[in-house]
Amino acid sequence: MENVIEIKGLTKEFKVLNRHEGIKGSFKDLFSRDYKIVKAVDDISMNVGQGEIVGYLGPNGAGKSTTIKMMTGVLEPSSGELIVNGRVPYKERKKNCEDIGVVFGQRSQLWWALPLVESFKLLKDIYQIPDKDYKDMLDIYGTMVDLDMLLHKPVRQMSLGQRTLSDILAAFLHNPKIVFLDEPTIGLDVSMKSKIRELILELNKKKNTTVILTTHDMGDVDALCRRIVIIDKGKKLYDNDIQHLRGFFGSYRTLKIRPKEEIKLAADELEKELKDLDIKVSISDDNEWINLLVNEDKIKVLDVLSKVQSLHDIRDMQLEEISTEEVIKKIYEGGI
Amino acid sequence: MNKKRGLGFYLKIYFKIIGQDIKSKMSYRSDFIISTLGMILTNVAGFVSFWIMFRNFPSINGWGYYEMLFLYGFSLIAITPVQCLFDNNWSLRMFVYSGDFIKYYFRPINLFFYFQSEVFDVKGLGQLAFGIGTLVYAWGKLGLAVNAVVLIKLILFLITASLFMIALQNAAAAACFWMENSYFILELAFKFKDYAKYPITIFNAVFKFIFTFMIPIAFIAYYPSMIILRPDEVGLLSLLSPVIGLIFFYGSYKLWMLGASRYNGTGS
Amino acid sequence: MGLRKYFTLTRMGIIEALHYRLSLYVKIIGNLLYLILIYYLWKAIFHSAGTDVVNGMTFESTMVYLVLASALYGFMEMYVVWEIGRNIQKGDIVVYMLKPMEYRHYLFWELSGSLIVGFLTTVLPTFIVVAIVTHGTIPLGINLAYFVVSVALAMIINFQIDFMVGNICFFTESIWGINMMKQVIVLLLSGATIPIAFFPEAVKNVVNVLPFVAIYDSPLTILLNGNGDSAMVMEKLLIQLGWAVGLTILSHIFWKISVRQVTVNGG
Numbered sequence: 001m002e003n004v005i006e007i008k009g010l011t012k013e014f015k016v017l018n019r020h021e022g023i024k025g026s027f028k029d030l031f032s033r034d035y036k037i038v039k040a041v042d043d044i045s046m047n048v049g050q051g052e053i054v055g056y057l058g059p060n061g062a063g064k065s066t067t068i069k070m071m072t073g074v075l076e077p078s079s080g081e082l083i084v085n086g087r088v089p090y091k092e093r094k095k096n097c098e099d100i101g102v103v104f105g106q107r108s109q110l111w112w113a114l115p116l117v118e119s120f121k122l123l124k125d126i127y128q129i130p131d132k133d134y135k136d137m138l139d140i141y142g143t144m145v146d147l148d149m150l151l152h153k154p155v156r157q158m159s160l161g162q163r164t165l166s167d168i169l170a171a172f173l174h175n176p177k178i179v180f181l182d183e184p185t186i187g188l189d190v191s192m193k194s195k196i197r198e199l200i201l202e203l204n205k206k207k208n209t210t211v212i213l214t215t216h217d218m219g220d221v222d223a224l225c226r227r228i229v230i231i232d233k234g235k236k237l238y239d240n241d242i243q244h245l246r247g248f249f250g251s252y253r254t255l256k257i258r259p260k261e262e263i264k265l266a267a268d269e270l271e272k273e274l275k276d277l278d279i280k281v282s283i284s285d286d287n288e289w290i291n292l293l294v295n296e297d298k299i300k301v302l303d304v305l306s307k308v309q310s311l312h313d314i315r316d317m318q319l320e321e322i323s324t325e326e327v328i329k330k331i332y333e334g335g336i
Numbered sequence: 337m338n339k340k341r342g343l344g345f346y347l348k349i350y351f352k353i354i355g356q357d358i359k360s361k362m363s364y365r366s367d368f369i370i371s372t373l374g375m376i377l378t379n380v381a382g383f384v385s386f387w388i389m390f391r392n393f394p395s396i397n398g399w400g401y402y403e404m405l406f407l408y409g410f411s412l413i414a415i416t417p418v419q420c421l422f423d424n425n426w427s428l429r430m431f432v433y434s435g436d437f438i439k440y441y442f443r444p445i446n447l448f449f450y451f452q453s454e455v456f457d458v459k460g461l462g463q464l465a466f467g468i469g470t471l472v473y474a475w476g477k478l479g480l481a482v483n484a485v486v487l488i489k490l491i492l493f494l495i496t497a498s499l500f501m502i503a504l505q506n507a508a509a510a511a512c513f514w515m516e517n518s519y520f521i522l523e524l525a526f527k528f529k530d531y532a533k534y535p536i537t538i539f540n541a542v543f544k545f546i547f548t549f550m551i552p553i554a555f556i557a558y559y560p561s562m563i564i565l566r567p568d569e570v571g572l573l574s575l576l577s578p579v580i581g582l583i584f585f586y587g588s589y590k591l592w593m594l595g596a597s598r599y600n601g602t603g604s
Numbered sequence: 605m606g607l608r609k610y611f612t613l614t615r616m617g618i619i620e621a622l623h624y625r626l627s628l629y630v631k632i633i634g635n636l637l638y639l640i641l642i643y644y645l646w647k648a649i650f651h652s653a654g655t656d657v658v659n660g661m662t663f664e665s666t667m668v669y670l671v672l673a674s675a676l677y678g679f680m681e682m683y684v685v686w687e688i689g690r691n692i693q694k695g696d697i698v699v700y701m702l703k704p705m706e707y708r709h710y711l712f713w714e715l716s717g718s719l720i721v722g723f724l725t726t727v728l729p730t731f732i733v734v735a736i737v738t739h740g741t742i743p744l745g746i747n748l749a750y751f752v753v754s755v756a757l758a759m760i761i762n763f764q765i766d767f768m769v770g771n772i773c774f775f776t777e778s779i780w781g782i783n784m785m786k787q788v789i790v791l792l793l794s795g796a797t798i799p800i801a802f803f804p805e806a807v808k809n810v811v812n813v814l815p816f817v818a819i820y821d822s823p824l825t826i827l828l829n830g831n832g833d834s835a836m837v838m839e840k841l842l843i844q845l846g847w848a849v850g851l852t853i854l855s856h857i858f859w860k861i862s863v864r865q866v867t868v869n870g871g
Contacts, residue, residue: 069438072442073441074441074599076597093441093447094444095444097441097442098444100442102442104442107435107436107438109439111360112360113359113360114356114359114360118356118359121352122353122356125348125352126349126444126445127444128345366775366776367775367776370772370775370776370782371776371781371782374781374782374784374785375781375785377788377789378784381788381789381792382788384792384807385797388804388807389798391802391804392653392658392802393650393652393653394652395652396645397648397651397652398652459781511630519683520631520683521630524635528641531641531645534645538644538645538647538648539644543640543641543644546637
């Protein structure tokens with residue numbers, strides 16, 4: 001597999017003014033030279049191959065967007081190496097743009113007042129897409145979405161979902177080698193989310209397009225990414241495939257039980273009773289279940305169950321594999 | 337794949353993008369009416385100021401009423417290109433502030449070009465009509481010659497003058513890359529241009545220098561129109577103004593692009 | 605307490621105005637250059653006129669008038685139109701409608717912070733410099749007190765006009781066109797670019813029944829000629845008060861109509 005992105009020791013620093021509080025502080029800031037250096041991206045290295053879908057994850061402010069801005073040529077790295085499609089993006093921004101497509105969150109890049117087809121025509125000219133390729137691409141789109149309905153609708157009249165869909169189609173239109181998607185499913189309903197995921201997956205398969213995806217939605221990650229990269233505070237924490245991630249902490253599983261007693265009370269008691277066994281006790285969002293996160297390298301789930309059963313009356317139980325979300329939460333929280 | 341993007345490509349794209357903008361504008365009719373009305377009122381107010389001024393003072397520094405009117409018309413025409421073609425500069429600050437400016441980086445075309453091409457302000461043409469009317473009227477009253485050579489000179493030096501206005505506005509708009517809340521700079525530049533119609537000779541040496549080389553409003557009407565208005569008194573600066581104009585324009589473009597390269601896309 | 609929430613906004617406004625430090629420096633230099641420009645222009649004009657007094661104004665009094673007008677402008681122009689336009693286009697206006705305070709009041713009190721900073725950084729220094737340089741042109745007496753009252757009223761009138769013009773942004777996209785138009789017209793008709801004294805009689809009569817003179821001309825006339833002529837001062841202040849009340853009511857009606865437009869058309 002050929003690498004389309006090669007990153008080595010990539011770092012980006014920003015200079016920010018130390019601001020002070022209150023009116024007095026604001027006056028002080030007027031003359032202050034008190035700057036501090038913040039490393040938004042700190043010594044990141046990775047390679048991405050042609051056709052991969054990489055989930056680029058991290059909490060807010062982790063440095064995801066900064067990395068993407070460097071890969072797309074918006075920002076100049078402070079140090080380190082960054083090669084995209086054999087080029088240094090910052091030095092050859094225009095050339096780089098020919099081979100990439102970008103969808104940046106909810107900022108639409110389409111011509112707002114006009115029907116989508118007008119934006120497409122303009123993009124065709126800007127990217128100098130040959131007529132045949134353009135037609136082929138529209139044909140492919142036609143098999144994936146209800147294109148006729150989208151093409152003739154002014155972008156400003158579209159729903160958020162339709163707009164995102166259109167933006168993604170526009171990003172793939174010139175058949176780029178890499179497409180960057182920054183939170184493509186944010187704010188969308190469940191059915192639209194799955195529609196967009198399907199679209200991305202299909203386009204990736206058909207055109208062998210590399211996709212770099214940042215998201216906070218673990219549904220996106222589960223549906224799309226075979227590989228994930230996690231960063232926090234600018235540093236890379238994890239870079240491997242998703243199966244490996246689940247086994248990363250040994251074999252975790254979640255035992256869900258529904259006690260006869262009042263749930264809060266039972267959870268508190270269980271917390272005390274299972275203290276020595278390194279089991280994380282929590283109550284599910286719907287307030288129905290008590291979740292026990294069990295590390296099976298240390299103790300078998302069945303042993304935990306029998307212990308719990310000896311102490312409490314249980315009405316119901318379930319066993320679940322650990323979700324990606326929980327794993328990632330653990331990594332963010334410093335589980336490594 | 338090797339794609340060439342020369343002048344031909346950019347011209348073609350320019351007209352297409354502008355075409356889209358005009359189509360967009362048509363879809364907001366009330367907007368068009370309101371802003372056209374605004375433009376007319378703005379120009380009428382300008383004329384009224386001029387008229388009040390010269391009712392009280394028939395000449396300034398040896399420049400008579402019709403000569404001043406000529407300078408006024410000249411400056412109105414010279415401002416037209418900046419109004420029609422570079423109008424998006426007024427929104428630059430908002431794009432940068434909100435973070436939406438980032439979208440301009442994702443296309444394989446020149447950033448400055450892409451940004452400016454997105455808006456064509458039709459109302460500027462109304463101003464052009466005002467300007468031409470004024471210029472023709474003053475021209476007739478002054479009894480200046482009309483022949484092909486003069487007309488070519490006129491067009492060349494009008495373009496020259498407009499380069500300075502464009503440069504001034506680019507630089508003022510680019511300020512938003514370095515400072516927040518920079519709207520007033522653009523507005524100041526816009527206010528300065530109202531004084532472009534007065535002869536530079538009213539200033540002392542220091543400010544003559546400032547308003548010639550630093551905030552080049554003297555080039556928006558005075559120096560270039562000398563060529564037509566007082567051909568016998570033409571100085572070196574008037575003759576060189578096309579070259580100086582290109583230098584200023586290029587400088588402002590570079591400044592704008594430098595600002596854009598500083599942009600970090602976080603929206604502040 | 606009731607007033608407290610307003611003062612919190614004022615305080616936030618001050619902090620925010622100071623936040624833009626670079627722009628503060630540039631603003632001062634830019635305004636200085638602008639004043640120099642006006643100075644040379646009018647010097648040349650008076651020089652060409654050949655007489656010292658034109659329409660009852662000397663070069664010196666014209667300059668004092670224009671410099672102070674420009675300072676007042678720098679302090680009162682708060683880009684309300686711009687702000688409203690932006691809020692409307694970005695859809696933030698809905699957020700403001702949900703706040704437990706009328707949008708108009710919210711804007712006004714938030715701006716009051718920048719106004720205080722503007723007063724301290726533009727009007728006061730300009731006033732002091734002019735008073736020292738021209739020693740004697742600005743009488744220092746009871747007129748100063750009247751002036752402050754008059755400026756406060758002018759502020760309200762200016763804000764209400766801005767607010768009404770800003771409401772036009774509900775119906776149009778081109779904010780800056782509207783803003784430009786407003787500025788040019790207000791500056792001309794209020795006497796901020798050319799003192800009203802120079803206007804032809806017929807124009808003067810028209811301009812005097814419009815509210816714009818109450819923004820710049822009234823405070824400046826009160827400041828420069830207000831000592832002793834208390835009848836004139838009272839008349840001007842009363843007219844200003846009338847405009848302030850009238851326009852406040854009018855802008856309230858304007859807002860109601862615009863809001864209905866939004867709720868009907870969904871923005």
